[in-house]
Amino acid sequence: MSDHEDLGIIRPLTLAWASRQLEVGERIVRAEVLHGGISAEMRRLTIAMPDGGTRDLVLRTFVDVEHAEESLEREAGALAMLPGTGVPAPRLVAVDPTAAQCEYPSLLMTHLAGRTVLEDEGLETRVPLLARQLVAIHALRPAQRPRDYVALTTADTVVTPTGADPAAWSAAIDMIRKPAPPYEGRFLHRDFQPGNVLFDGPAGADITGIVDWASTSWGPADLDVAHCSVNLALLHGPTWGLRFPGAYEEAGGVLAAAPSERLYWLVRDALASSEEVQLVSRPWREAGRTDLTTRAVEQRLDTYVTTLMHTLG
Template sequence: MGWPGAHFGALPARARAWVEASVGRRAHVLRARQLRGGTASAVHAVDVGTPSGRVLRLVLRRNVRLTWLMEEPDLAEKEARNLQLLERSAIPAPRLVAVDPNGADCDVPAVLMTRMPGRLVLQPADIEPWLRRMAELLPPIHAFDPGSVLVQKWVLWDDLRLCQPPGWSRRVRDWERLIEIVRGPWPAYEPRFVHRDFQHYNVLWSRGRPTAVLDWVNASMGPVELDFGHFRRNLVADFGFEVAERFLHLYREVVGAEPDPFWEALNLTPEWAKTEQQRRELDAYVGSLVAKIG
């Protein structure tokens, strides 16, 4: 369900006017095109001309899903706050230009930010260096200290504790064991700064190297394995279990530590496995987690 009057298509006149007002007097939108992706928001690349002749290359995220905003009305405000926080870091992330936290000026709650260079690489020609560089992105994120700034505590999106073994599984006992494990006591962890939606759909690349990490709305304080496990789950879905295992080995090399598999298991629910192939790969993943946890 969308925000009344808002949509994912062409950039509305009211949103254009807000962008221009946010950039400054006599600024004008030259071009706007919708970017791929975005399930809860409409994202546009916007080129804005200024009186000096300079062209600003920006991105506008408009939160158009009413159902999401009913659950989290401060989505735009959170993203803006996180982007401001990241200005103190060396993490390659967009910079905040303006925010309309409640849609009073833009047509919906919105964030205007700088456009980062690069493009998505979803099917790398050589997956090994791609995986390693994804792993290398994580330590600087997790080492970032927000200081006195209050960052939200992590939220559990997918909860295996609420699930039953899927009827399609050939590893029902492994599922039962994993569910039993996560229903038990949680291990202690040191809260660290985490992206929370770290995956290849949120990383831009140029000439074989990452240029930006995007989509910081859910940045939180939590176990570092939340980022590691979220990406592993996406690797299992898109590339298969063996590729996800290869990322595990590379991650170990990069961080010099063994990630706690409990946090992977806690977020691992069966609903996202839609195809027969994904279900086979997920079963293999579940079996490996049971073997690691015991």
């Protein structure tokens, strides 16, 4: 979603920097806020071309975000690597990760057609598409391996929802106190979920782009699958989160062989979401899912974690 604004929403140094990245005779004529991001400001820039046509770019700016330089360098590296791989993603135009020329660390990239689709309608069609796309991402073998995955959540930082099943949550928290199981490394998007996937076509039947590559890393395919699973559970109900690993395997993906190892990754990412319920539900409501109050999302998370522990634990 977007609200039309003028160029005043772009900070002067950043606007000047973005203008220097254009082709001869081009100029920025319009800017609008793109909603849905959590950590970054997103702006869509309309570029007037000498032949009278226009094209669009997207400006991504991290304002007072910890580790912004590293995040933008990771994203720039991923965007530079993805062309020709078959994975639809924006193309990198320019990046200023240290804010040497902009007010804040910024990245300029091409704009992709399509939109995020967060409503329940058509989910039966979209879930297999998500699974196939994630399998394709995990098949990538970059010349330079990204950093190893980072799991920021610990047993001591989990936020148990009010009214949650105490036994299930206690068992889940105890599970992530244990060392991570062994895994075969894969290239991970690390934030693959419906909010970072663009759809187009009838009822959103085609994926046109994957965005937000700032957390790319190397780790188990199970972790990306777990992240998409919990987001599906919170957006559309716990049943959809439980179904996604199967959809991933049906698309040709390979997960951990042992059920206990699969459960570890599913639980780890589910518990990570407990710390961000209020943060992640806000952009969903801004996108029109007003039913996803913080409390509603907490209840879905509790049901999802409890079901995982009762059926797989």
